[in-house]
Amino acid sequence: MPGCFYEDLRQLPSPGYFGSLGERPLLDKIFWTCKEALSINRPFESEDTLNEAIALKYIYDGRQPYKADFYRQSLPHVFRGHQPTFTHADCQRKNIIISKLSPRDDDLNADYLLEDKYKVTIIDWEKAGWYPSYWEYSLALYALRWDNDWGLFILKMLSPYHSEAPWLQMLRLELWS
Numbered sequence: 001m002p003g004c005f006y007e008d009l010r011q012l013p014s015p016g017y018f019g020s021l022g023e024r025p026l027l028d029k030i031f032w033t034c035k036e037a038l039s040i041n042r043p044f045e046s047e048d049t050l051n052e053a054i055a056l057k058y059i060y061d062g063r064q065p066y067k068a069d070f071y072r073q074s075l076p077h078v079f080r081g082h083q084p085t086f087t088h089a090d091c092q093r094k095n096i097i098i099s100k101l102s103p104r105d106d107d108l109n110a111d112y113l114l115e116d117k118y119k120v121t122i123i124d125w126e127k128a129g130w131y132p133s134y135w136e137y138s139l140a141l142y143a144l145r146w147d148n149d150w151g152l153f154i155l156k157m158l159s160p161y162h163s164e165a166p167w168l169q170m171l172r173l174e175l176w177s
Helices: 004-009 047-060 065-078 135-142 150-157 164-175
Strands: 084-087 096-100 112-114 118-122 129-132
Touching: 004 118, 047 065, 047 164, 065 164, 084 135, 129 135, 135 150, 135 164
Parallel strands: none
Antiparallel strands: 084 129, 096 118, 112 118
16 A cells, blocks of 8 residues: 555554653644643643643633633534544655665665655654644645645545544634634
């Protein structure tokens, strides 16, 4: 399967939290705050605390609390049952380099071999961490420009989360725009 390299990355064992390496906060813009706000930008021990952080971000940004209350009631129905899954968090065509192997190519230590004819190199790792399992697919769709068939490759590379993706896109537009 051409996209199996991405699924292999996603099999890295979870450290038991939603967050970046070394128990740091998730680096996605949705959790960004001017000043430290531990209820919003920290590692999360459960999907419920991550959902609560998203709701709290509305209040932090000076929005009306009734919107946060709406999300407190709605998000647990959409974002539930997802495990911390290693996520690159920027799955875009520009960040995946596929090179044809030459017969003399013997420096393949950090690259993934694709059908023994190509090596795959993934760049731009600064936002990587353990996010809910739907995050990678949702962000990959969010970044699409729909000017080519890249969206079809996303379906081959990642398990789809059709219900979660539009919700995360809406939240990102509201919380980071």
